Amino acid sequence: MDLDLRKVRYFVAVADQLHFGRAAEELHIAQPVLSRQVRALEHDLGTPLLIRDSHGVALTDAGRQLLTDAGLMLASAQAVRRRVTVAARGRRRLMIGFRAGVAVTAAVREFAARHPDVVVDMQRVEGDDQAAMLLDGRVDVAYVRLPIDEAGLRVTPLYAEPRVAVLPAGHRLAGKEQITEADLAGEPLVWPGTSAQPTRRPHPDAGYLVRGVDETLEHVAAGRGVSFLARSATVFHSHPEVSFVPVPELAPEQVCLAVVASRAEPLVDDFVTAARATAGITAECGNYEMWQLGGDSSHLGS
Numbered sequence: 001m002d003l004d005l006r007k008v009r010y011f012v013a014v015a016d017q018l019h020f021g022r023a024a025e026e027l028h029i030a031q032p033v034l035s036r037q038v039r040a041l042e043h044d045l046g047t048p049l050l051i052r053d054s055h056g057v058a059l060t061d062a063g064r065q066l067l068t069d070a071g072l073m074l075a076s077a078q079a080v081r082r083r084v085t086v087a088a089r090g091r092r093r094l095m096i097g098f099r100a101g102v103a104v105t106a107a108v109r110e111f112a113a114r115h116p117d118v119v120v121d122m123q124r125v126e127g128d129d130q131a132a133m134l135l136d137g138r139v140d141v142a143y144v145r146l147p148i149d150e151a152g153l154r155v156t157p158l159y160a161e162p163r164v165a166v167l168p169a170g171h172r173l174a175g176k177e178q179i180t181e182a183d184l185a186g187e188p189l190v191w192p193g194t195s196a197q198p199t200r201r202p203h204p205d206a207g208y209l210v211r212g213v214d215e216t217l218e219h220v221a222a223g224r225g226v227s228f229l230a231r232s233a234t235v236f237h238s239h240p241e242v243s244f245v246p247v248p249e250l251a252p253e254q255v256c257l258a259v260v261a262s263r264a265e266p267l268v269d270d271f272v273t274a275a276r277a278t279a280g281i282t283a284e285c286g287n288y289e290m291w292q293l294g295g296d297s298s299h300l301g302s
Contacts, residue, residue, distance in 0.1 A: 005077050007041040008070050010034055011049060015067045018057045072135060072152045079137025079260070092118045094267055097125040097133055097142030100213040101232030102255055104143060106278035111271050118267060126212045127192050134260055141271050145230070146254040154261045156272065158279040160252035164234060164244045166190075166220050166227040174243035181249060188225035190216055217242050230255075 013023040014034065024031040042049050049063035059067065094111075098104045108120050125133050130144045135152055148155065165184065167174045173183055190210055210216050214237075216227050221241035230253040234244045257275050259268055 003073070004041065004044065005074065007037050007044070008066070009074060010037045011041055011063075012067060012070050012074070014038055014050065014057065015059055015063060018059075020057065075132065075135035075137075075152075076260075076262070079135065082137035092267065093121060094118055094141070094271060095121045095123060095139045096271070097123055097130065097139030097144075099127070099130065099143055099145050099255070100124060101230055101236045102143040102145075103236075104275075107271065107275040110274035110278050114270060114274070115267065128211060130258070134258055140259070140263075140268055141275070142258050143275070144256050144258045146256060148256075148258065150258075152261055153258050156257045156276065158255050158257055158275070160254050162231045162252050163228050163247060163250045164231050165247050166216065166229050166233070167243045167245060168220055168223050168226075169241045169243050171226070171243065173245060176245050178246040178248055181247065184226055190219040190225040190227045192216055192227075213237050 010023075010027060010029075013027050014020055017023045017026065020031050020035055024034045027034065038050065045062070045066075047062045048060050049066060051058040051060060092115075096104055096108065104122060108122070112118070112120060123133075123139055125139065125142055125144070127145065130142055131149045131151075131153060133139045134142050143158070144155070165173070165179060173179050192210055192212060192215075210219055213229060213233055216229065217233075217237065217239040219225065220227050221239055228247065228250060229244075231244075231246075257272060259272060
């Protein structure tokens with residue numbers, strides 16, 4: 001029997017909340033309806049997914065497994081819906097995602113020269129949603145920065161770029177030619193979270209989490225801490241109250257290309273080819289170090 005995606009979505013809401021009442025409110029349905037749908041899903045699968053007792057709701061081993069798999073399943077269904085909707089409009093389109101500071105123009109031009117009939121759109125993605133936007137079809141191909149949750153994705157390394165410290169303009173180290181991590185010991189850090197490592201800390205004193213380069217610059221300028229960004233921040237972003245200072249000892253930031261692993265479409269493959277062919281041009285926008293291209297990113301650190 002095929003899984004009913006609506007029932008799976010209802011189960012995920014309960015599993016996330018571990019409470020039928022709150023999940024029903026989130027889904028805008030009556031609690032008895034939700035309970036019946038989850039029990040019907042358990043019947044379909046032939047196993048209990050939830051433990052219900054006087055202490056509340058808990059996941060069984062089978063429930064934990066379904067919750068792990070459900071994200072990719074629901075995202076894939078949403079992606080199919082999006083692609084069908086686009087196809088119904090009668091013109092082929094490709095949505096390219098990119099992280100702040102990554103120049104995609106060269107690859108888009110290379111691809112457009114081969115496919116003048118395809119509309120290529122571009123949309124910026126942030127670290128906490130770069131995987132989700134690929135899996136649910138909001139973007140077809142994305143230039144991403146590691147770390148990223150690679151489940152369901154094919155990730156190809158393109159190049160690496162050094163990172164810099166981001167300091168308030170009046171900071172004691174602002175304007176230095178370069179500094180070390182030790183120079184910043186004890187400083188509060190402003191750091192963008194990611195979906196793969198939402199509490200990732202590059203420094204023992206890391207603290208405040210923000211979303212995206214613009215927020216990072218504003219919080220640093222306001223004196224709430226210092227941060228680290230890819231050097232492209234100095235090329236594509238500026239702020240009158242912020243100073244960028246190189247930190248040579250920091251591990252470089254890895255820029256990769258990501259697509260959904262299950263997608264085997266000529267247009268997507270052709271854009272990947274264009275992106276790999278122009279990776280050198282993209283890297284030169286910030287004078288970055290090139291990595292040898294390959295299909296396996298397991299050797300890349302962050």
